[in-house]
Amino acid sequence: MKALDADGFVEAVLQLAAELGLKIEERRPGWSICFNETSDKWLSEQHLRQLYPAILEADLSDARINQLIEQVAPGRPCTHVGMRQIVARLHEVGGWAPGAGG
Numbered sequence: 094m095k096a097l098d099a100d101g102f103v104e105a106v107l108q109l110a111a112e113l114g115l116k117i118e119e120r121r122p123g124w125s126i127c128f129n130e131t132s133d134k135w136l137s138e139q140h141l142r143q144l145y146p147a148i149l150e151a152d153l154s155d156a157r158i159n160q161l162i163e164q165v166a167p168g169r170p171c172t173h174v175g176m177r178q179i180v181a182r183l184h185e186v187g188g189w190a191p192g193a194g195g
Contacts, residue, residue: 099142099146102149103145106126106183109186120135123137124138125138128169129171134171148161155177158173
């Protein structure tokens with residue numbers, strides 16, 4: 094497994110979000126991902142850093158990933174499916190796991 098620190102996690106998530114066709118913008122400090130333009134639901138770099146490293150744990154259920162997102166960004170259920178897809182891709186592509194640093 095490849096070790097991934099918080100900065101690497103944020104970069105990887107932003108890259109995969111772009112590959113999925115999600116809108117990425119520089120907003121309030123840092124970059125943010127728009128998961129639903131109609132309802133204006135975003136996750137920021139700060140949210141992503143708060144999700145790290147817990148969201149990279151192996152074999153998390155969809156419900157647990159949703160719960161983690163709700164803990165850092167309440168009221169944004171539109172972000173759940175897209176973020177679960179990104180986490181799944183992180184595991185598929187790189188065998189990512191939390192690493193030193195952060």
